[in-house]
Amino acid sequence: MPLMCRLAARGERPAAFDGRCIPRRGVAPRSHIPDMLARRALPRGRLARFGATRAFHHGLLAIFASLVWVVAAPAGAQTDSLVSVGVDYGVDFPRSDVLERTKGFGVSVRLPRPEAWSAAWDFGSMSSDFVHAFTGVASNIGSLKVRPVLGGVAYTWKARRLEATAIVTAGVSFVSLDLSDRGRERVRAAFGPNEASVESDPVFAVQPKLTLWYDINGRFGLGGTAGYLRTRPQIAFVTTPATVDEIHVNADMVRLSAGIVVKVY
Numbered sequence: 001m002p003l004m005c006r007l008a009a010r011g012e013r014p015a016a017f018d019g020r021c022i023p024r025r026g027v028a029p030r031s032h033i034p035d036m037l038a039r040r041a042l043p044r045g046r047l048a049r050f051g052a053t054r055a056f057h058h059g060l061l062a063i064f065a066s067l068v069w070v071v072a073a074p075a076g077a078q079t080d081s082l083v084s085v086g087v088d089y090g091v092d093f094p095r096s097d098v099l100e101r102t103k104g105f106g107v108s109v110r111l112p113r114p115e116a117w118s119a120a121w122d123f124g125s126m127s128s129d130f131v132h133a134f135t136g137v138a139s140n141i142g143s144l145k146v147r148p149v150l151g152g153v154a155y156t157w158k159a160r161r162l163e164a165t166a167i168v169t170a171g172v173s174f175v176s177l178d179l180s181d182r183g184r185e186r187v188r189a190a191f192g193p194n195e196a197s198v199e200s201d202p203v204f205a206v207q208p209k210l211t212l213w214y215d216i217n218g219r220f221g222l223g224g225t226a227g228y229l230r231t232r233p234q235i236a237f238v239t240t241p242a243t244v245d246e247i248h249v250n251a252d253m254v255r256l257s258a259g260i261v262v263k264v265y
Contacts, residue, residue, distance in 0.1 A: 082111075082112065082265045083109070083110075083111065083263075083264050083265045084109070084110040084111075084221060084261040084262060084263050084264065085107070085108070085109055085110075085261055085262065085264050086107075086108045086110075086221075086259055086260045086261030086262055087105055087106070087107065087108060087259055087260065088105070088106055088107075088108040088223070088225075088257045088258060088259025088260075089103070089104070089105050089106075089257065089258060089259060090103065090104065090105075090106055090225075090255065090256065090257030091103040091255075091256050091257070092126055092128065092253045092254070092255050093253055093254040093255075093256075094128055094251070094252070094253045095250060095252040095253060095254070096249065096250035096251070096252065097131070098130060098131050098132060098249060098250075099128040099129070099130060099131070099144060099249075099251065099253070100128055100129040100131070100140075101128075102126065102127065102128050102129075106257070106259075108223065108257075108259040108260075108261050109261070110213065110221060110223065110261045113154065113156045113163070113165060114156065115156050115157070115158050116155065116156065117153060117154070117155055118153070118154050118155075118156065119151070119152075119153065119154070120151070120152050120153055120154035120167045120168075120169055121150060121151045121152075121169065122148065122150040122151075122152075122167070122169045122207060122209070123147070123148060123149045123150065124147070124148065125145060125146070125147045126145070126146050126147075126253075126255075127143050127144065127145045127146070128143070128144050128146075128253075129142075129143060129144075130142050130143060130144040130177060130249075132186075132247065134186045134187065134189065134190035134245075139182060139186060140180070140182065140183075141179060141180060141182060141183030141186055141187075142177050142178050142179040142180045142183040143177070143178045143180070144175065144176075144177050144235075144249070144251065145175065145176050145177075145178065146173050146174075146175050146229075146231060146233075146251055147173065147174040147175075148171060148172070148173045148174075148205045148207065148229065148231065149171045149172055149173075149174070150169035150170055150171035150205060150206075150207055151169055151170070151171055152167065152168045152169035152170055153167075153168060154166065154167040154168075161214055161215040161216075162212070162213070162214055162215075163212070163213040163214075163215075164210070164211070164212050164213075165210070165211045165212075166208075166209075166210055167207075167208070167209045167210070167211065167227075168206075168207075168208050168209075169206070169207050169209070170204070170205065170206040170207070171204075171205055172202040172203065172204065172205060173202065173203050173204075173205040173231040173233065173251070174202050175200045175202075175203065175231075175233035175235070175249075175251065176198070176200060177198045177200065177235055179198060187237060190245075191237065191239055191244045191245070192239070196237045196238060196239045196244065197237075197238050197239075198235060198236070198237060198238075199235070199236045199238055200233050200234060200235045200236065201233075201234070203231055203232060203233045203234070204231070204232075205229060205230065205231035206229075206230050206231075207227055207228065207229045207230070208227065208228055209225060209226065209227030209228075209255075210225070210226050210227070211223065211224070211225045212224050212225075218263070219262055219263045220260060220261070220262055220263075221260070221261050221262075222258075222259075222260055223258065223259055223260070223261065224256075224257065224258040224259075225255070225256070225257045225258075226254075226255070226256055227254075227255045228252070228253075228254055228255070229251075229252065229253050229255060230252045231251045231252065232248065232249065232250055232251065232252075233248075233249050233251055234246060234247070234248050234249070235247045235249055
């Protein structure tokens with residue numbers, strides 16, 4: 001608050017907002033430079049021509065002081081918070097032609113991390129439109145959902161307001177394919193009138209990831225994440241007699257996201 005008081009004190013002199021915006025005696029003092037003009041009146045309307053008033057000046061001071069408070073607030077409280085929750089925007093870039101890129105908003109959660117080594121875990125759900133050619137014509141037949149459950153290690157660096165963490169996790173992915181109406185028609189056209197079910201066993205998954213957080217102040221933080229998920233499921237179309245088709249899917253994807261969180265506890 002001392003900064004705000006000093007700034008406000010400058011705005012308490014009405015003489016600074018007179019029509020001429022000159023000292024009390026109405027003239028400017030002589031300059032110490034020899035070839036400058038002598039004491040003279042300054043041109044009228046230095047600030048009035050811009051419509052400036054004392055209220056206008058105080059408003060600028062209030063905006064500037066608010067910005068100083070947001071930027072200069074201690075960053076440690078955000079870093080030391082137990083739980084911070086917010087929103088992020090992510091994009092998944094599949095590495096296979098049978099999957100399509102997805103993007104959208106999601107929930108972002110930030111938990112405290114000690115500096116240096118720590119345990120890490122990762123879980124969630126992602127889905128992508130799945131393209132497959134049963135009879136030689138590729139078409140979108142449904143949505144492939146990947147639900148990884150991963151655990152591993154992390155290493156965190158902290159420097160003032162910045163926190164960077166390198167993470168490597170591994171585990172299993174649970175994969176399912178939800179057929180669309182068009183997908184069911186394609187399956188019946190390829191394998192007959194019998195209804196086919198889609199099955200997939202859990203498969204190995206590994207994900208290196210890098211996260212970066214910047215503490216705006218004690219309550220808010222900005223974050224970004226870049227990771228690569230590697231998982232290769234096998235999908236089987238099963239009818240009553242037996243398995244009729246198996247597909248090995250490259251479900252690897254690059255995952256990017258950025259968001260903002262607020263301290264809640």
